[in-house]
Amino acid sequence: xxxxxxxxxxxxxxxxxxxxxxxxQTYEIEVEPDWKILDALNHIKDTVxxxxxxxxxxxxxxxxSCGMTVxxxxxxxxxxxxxxxxxxxxxxxxxxxxIVRDLVVELEGFMEKFQEVKPWIMVAKERAVEEGTTRxxxxxxxxxxxxxxxxxCMLCYSACPVVSNEPEFLGPAALALGHRYNQDTRDEGSxxxxxxxxxxxxxxxxxxxxxxxxxCPKNVNPSGAIQQAKLANVIDWATSFVVKRGEDVS
Amino acid sequence: xxxxxxxxxxxxxxxxxxxxxxxxxPPDKFPSRGRYPSYLAFGACGAFLLLSAQLLIRGxxxxxxGEAAWDAYIVSFGHPVYLAYHVAAFIGLTWFALRLxxxxxxxxxxxxxxxxxxxxxxxxxxxxxxxxxxLAVGTLFLGGALL
Numbered sequence: 001x002x003x004x005x006x007x008x009x010x011x012x013x014x015x016x017x018x019x020x021x022x023x024x025q026t027y028e029i030e031v032e033p034d035w036k037i038l039d040a041l042n043h044i045k046d047t048v049x050x051x052x053x054x055x056x057x058x059x060x061x062x063x064x065s066c067g068m069t070v071x072x073x074x075x076x077x078x079x080x081x082x083x084x085x086x087x088x089x090x091x092x093x094x095x096x097x098x099i100v101r102d103l104v105v106e107l108e109g110f111m112e113k114f115q116e117v118k119p120w121i122m123v124a125k126e127r128a129v130e131e132g133t134t135r136x137x138x139x140x141x142x143x144x145x146x147x148x149x150x151x152x153c154m155l156c157y158s159a160c161p162v163v164s165n166e167p168e169f170l171g172p173a174a175l176a177l178g179h180r181y182n183q184d185t186r187d188e189g190s191x192x193x194x195x196x197x198x199x200x201x202x203x204x205x206x207x208x209x210x211x212x213x214x215x216c217p218k219n220v221n222p223s224g225a226i227q228q229a230k231l232a233n234v235i236d237w238a239t240s241f242v243v244k245r246g247e248d249v250s
Numbered sequence: 251x252x253x254x255x256x257x258x259x260x261x262x263x264x265x266x267x268x269x270x271x272x273x274x275x276p277p278d279k280f281p282s283r284g285r286y287p288s289y290l291a292f293g294a295c296g297a298f299l300l301l302s303a304q305l306l307i308r309g310x311x312x313x314x315x316g317e318a319a320w321d322a323y324i325v326s327f328g329h330p331v332y333l334a335y336h337v338a339a340f341i342g343l344t345w346f347a348l349r350l351x352x353x354x355x356x357x358x359x360x361x362x363x364x365x366x367x368x369x370x371x372x373x374x375x376x377x378x379x380x381x382x383x384x385l386a387v388g389t390l391f392l393g394g395a396l397l
Contacts, residue, residue, distance in 0.1 A: 223353075
């Protein structure tokens with residue numbers, strides 16, 4: 001059996017019934033070298049302090065639930081091994097989000113922003129069953145597949161300096177998702193989505209810090225999606241004077 | 251067997267209440283940590299772009315005002331303040347361009363028209379090629395070698 005490591009965790013605590021502002025609490029525990037940050041948090045909750053609250057589910061970087069700030073960087077805590085950190089590890093909730101309790105953040109604003117970009121396929125007229133399935137080539141799929149890999153972990157919102165300064169900014173994940181549907185050949189609603197994109201607090205609020213793409217655990221590249229959407233929208237706006245836009249879609 | 255049916259609203263709060271939360275916090279140690287300083291410097295280089303564009307417009311204006319105005323415009327570049335500005339602008343905008351070139355491939359779509367996107371290295375090499383060509387032509391032009 002491998003030798004255990006001694007680690008110190010400085011964890012943000014906040015109980016809305018008792019605390020005015022978040023504070024920190026220190027835990028010194030022994031951990032297995034192959035543990036992830038999340039394993040250590042679960043160990044603390046199970047054996048040291050059952051009042052610690054944190055969010056997690058799949059433990060394999062798929063569900064996007066366990067995003068937290070680790071030593072100042074937004075991270076999925078189930079992904080990085082403890083051995084890649086020093087003896088002292090600071091864990092706090094994701095920045096830019098209201099804190100519900102300890103390491104748990106409020107998601108409502110994030111979900112509302114997602115709805116704004118209409119992340120679903122819009123068509124002018126539903127296809128009849130007799131018409132068969134909608135065909136899409138591998139090349140057409142490759143145009144947007146990367147942007148559809150988002151797991152909604154919110155690390156990009158936590159890292160984005162524009163989200164910090166402009167709370168109404170729709171944000172990297174939502175805009176990348178909107179762009180993903182604009183790139184989908186089955187979709188006919190890009191002109192509807194582009195109207196949202198060109199509004200205040202959307203793509204032109206992005207100042208290309210590129211932090212969202214740097215911290216994204218699934219390499220979705222939201223920053224790239226937003227820059228592509230900017231160019232597509234300039235072209236869409238310019239051509240709208242000479243080309244009639246599509247029919248009403250739903 | 252029980253006749254009880256599951257209650258779908260069992261977890262619904264008795265009265266709607268706002269969630270009590272602590273205020274959001276900005277990213278840790280913003281703006282001094284990690285990649286944030288280079289992002290802010292990148293944004294700050296916009297000032298060089300703005301000022302240089304104004305200088306260019308002033309030049310066009312001077313051209314319209316005749317030879318004397320143009321000569322005065324050229325002579326004004328010999329002023330130490332202008333020289334210092336141009337050195338700072340050259341360094342700032344070169345760094346600005348190089349950072350943009352590094353990020354550029356990630357902003358490009360999978361296909362460019364009917365063509366598949368070239369490799370990132372090809373895109374970056376192309377940008378460097380254009381940058382240094384423009385720099386060389388500009389230097390020769392301002393040095394009088396092309397007139």
